Amino acid sequence: MTEHTTMNSIRKIVIAGGGTSGWLAAAAISKVLGKNLDITLIESPEIGRIGVGEATIPTLRVFHKLLGINERELMAHVQGTFKLGIEFSNWANKGDKYFHSFGLTGRDCWACQFQHFWLAGKKYGIDVPFGDYCPESKAARLEKCSGENDGINYAYHFDANLYADYLKIFSLKLGVKHVEGFIEKVVVSPENGFITSLLLKDGQEIEGDLFLDCTGFKAMLIDGALNTPYVPYGHYLPCDSAVALQTELVQAPKPYTQSIAHDFGWQWRIPLQHRAGNGMVYSSRHVSDDEAIGTLLKNLEGRPVTEPRVIKYKTGRRMKVWNKNCIAVGLTAGFIEPLESTSIHLAMSAIYRLMRYFPQNEIVMSNVDEFNTQSQVEMDRARNFVILHYHATQRDDTEFWRYCKNMEIPEALAHRVQLFKDTAAIALEEKELFLNDSWVQVMMGQGIMPTAYHPIADVMGEMELKSFLRSLSGKVGETVAAMPTHQQFINQYCKAKPL
Ligand SMILES: Cc1cc2nc3c(=O)[nH]c(=O)nc-3n(C[C@H](O)[C@H](O)[C@H](O)COP(=O)(O)OP(=O)(O)OC[C@H]3O[C@@H](n4cnc5c(N)ncnc54)[C@H](O)[C@@H]3O)c2cc1C
Structure with a gap:
């Protein structure tokens, strides 16, 4: 089945909303396809941005590289600091702590990952914490930091408004048209249900071929005009x-x-x-x-x-993030919750996907369906990782934690937890966002300890295993000892001017 736009080519792109998602989309589309497109972004200063997305994950660095953004300049502009991971306190039990770092821990072999060797080491009384085999984890504990040249994997903390402003300046230089105004009405064609234009309070009418709905929780286009259903996650993620x-x-x-x-x-x-x-x-x-x-x-x-x-807020995802000629990006597409800082990543990932599946002369359902299926899988997987934190708790001291501990969880997650308990293995599917080390750190941090490990970890024998583990933790120790403190690193790399 083919759905046709009213025009026979996609030239006019209208981005509704100028929060982080809207400006990320404007920056990427103008950088990659700007020469052939007419891009307009509409934002309402009356409404403003939600302004709370301030912690990120490392994938954003790759996105910035594709756009050609200078990291030092960006970090100084956004009053940025570096993020090596997340410290979780009181999650498994009151008074405990664990760290989910962005780095790689230890060294894997082809048959199994490092956690198997670490577990084998425990049998011989080696009680070096898992995180001491990971430079990012150890550096975080000592409040040190360093950059990519030292092989460190990091993300950013930044001021959400300054970040959106940076992307705005970047996009305007690439020719994006900026309209300040309040979208009062979304005009939909009675013939095919496609959006034809947005009417602003001041009387302006902005026409387009493809509309990105980046209006945040308001979801003016994808929901307000197209009534696209929302799949709630509230059962699994009780915070609202x-x-x-x-x-x-x-x-x-x-x-x-x-x-x-x-x-x-x-x-x-x-x-x-x-x-x-x-x-x-x-x-x-x-x-x-x-x-x-x-x-x-x-x-x-x-x-x-x-x-x-x-x-x-309502946790959940849009049933179709691409509906007719409207694509939801950012909070309009769904919201898991901020625990693992996935939102800006998901917006960015939607924009990558749009680049790969950008409509050609017309909007065809094969393209739309592919886009929607990929978006749905991605969102549900990220949701499962977040659910793990709530569900795998030993806390039963309040009604809230008793609910989390006893709630039913998605089958795929239950299977993953059971497999880890039984074998210490993490079964990943293709293109997952959170990889082996993330799952292992959170599972063990939340108190899930495997009862067995891969037999290959016993092949080395006690002496060889001890020496292997000692050399790994020793190298991590040397790397971290040579790193500056986080503050020193900021001062030398991207010190911001006082605001
Ligand atoms: C409590 C909380 C904490 C969060 N923490 C994180 C985090 O640490 N990390 C992370 O990655 N994400 C986080 N998020 C998510 C993050 O805030 C968003 O992903 C990010 O800010 C992008 O938002 P957005 O651009 O989709 O929407 P918004 O920032 O809400 O932007 C919406 C835009 O639409 C415009 N608009 C709306 N209606 C109209 C209208 N009628 N006419 C014209 N313009 C209109 C507004 O003016 C605004 O420009 C958090 C979210 C919440 C709720």
């Missing part, structure tokens, strides 16, 4: 609210995000060069807004510089 506020920085920024579990959700701390971002994610079924705000205020490290802002 957040309160965000910014504080003064009271110490050198840590090179990682902190995620601290509370009785009804969890708190984030994201240090930037000029301030810290803080928030509490919680389940409104288990706590009131006022109590969540009170708990956040009691657990801040610095003085607040903004008022607490409550944000309500």
Whole structure:
């Protein structure tokens, strides 16, 4: 089946929304296809951006490279700091801590990954923590950091508004037209249900062939006009609210995000060069807004510089992120929740996908279906990784944690957990976002310990295994010892001007 646009080629691209997703899309499309397209972005200063996406994962670096973005300049502009992973506190049990780093841990062999050798080492009394075989993990603990030239895998913390502004400047230089205005009406063709134009409050009418809906939780086009159903994730991810506020920085920024579990959700701390971002994610079924705000205020490290802002959300994904001639990117496409900083990545990934499946002369269903299937698989997989954190807990001290511990989980996740318990193996499918080491760190961090490991790990014998493990942790120790502190690295690499 072929659906035809009203024009016979896709030339006019209209991006509705100028948050991180809208400007990421504008930057990428203008860089890659800008010469042949007419790209307009509409944003409403009245509504503004959600402004809370401040922690990222390393994939964003690759995206920046494709765009030709200069990292030092970007990091200075966005008051950025480096992120080597996430420290989780109180998740498996009150008082415990574990680290999910972005680095590779130890050395794998063709038949099995490093965790099998580490488990074999325990049999011989070697109790070096798993993270001591990973430079990023060890560096984070010592608040050190270094860049790509030293083989370090990192992501960024940045000021969300400054990041969107940077992408805006970048896109405008590439010829993207910028319209400030409030979209009041989405005009849909009665013939084929395609969007033909957006009507603004000031009377302007912006026509297009392909529309990207980047209007955030408002989802004005994909939902408001096209009524595309939403598949809820609420059963698995009970949090549906957040309160965000910014504080003064009271110490050198840590090179990682902190995620601290509370009785009804969890708190984030994201240090930037000029301030810290803080928030509490919680389940409104288990706590009131006022109590969540009170708990956040009691657990801040610095003085607040903004008022607490409550944000309500529904976790889930759009059933079709591409519907007719509209593609949802960012929060319009779905939202897992911020725990593993997947949102900006998912927006970026949708934009990559759009580049690969960009409509040619007309919108054809084979292309749309492929796009939608890939988006759905990607989102559900990322969701499963986040569910793991909530479900694999030993906490049963509150109603919230009892719900998480006892809830039914997706079959694919249940299988993955069981396989790890039984064999220490992580069964990955093609093109997964979170790879072996991420799953192992979170499973073990949440208290899931395998009862067996691959027999190949016993082939070395005690002496050889001890020497292998010693040499790996020794090399990690040397690498980290030579690294500057995170603050020194920022100062020398991308020090921002005071705002
Ligand atoms: C509590 C919380 C914490 C988060 N933390 C992270 C994190 O650490 N890492 C991460 O990757 N992601 C995080 N996210 C997600 C992140 O905020 C988003 O992925 C990111 O900000 C992109 O948002 P967006 O561009 O899709 O939407 P928005 O930023 O909401 O942008 C929407 C745009 O649409 C415009 N708009 C809306 N309606 C109209 C209209 N009628 N007319 C004209 N313009 C309109 C607005 O003006 C705005 O420009 C978090 C989300 C929440 C809720």
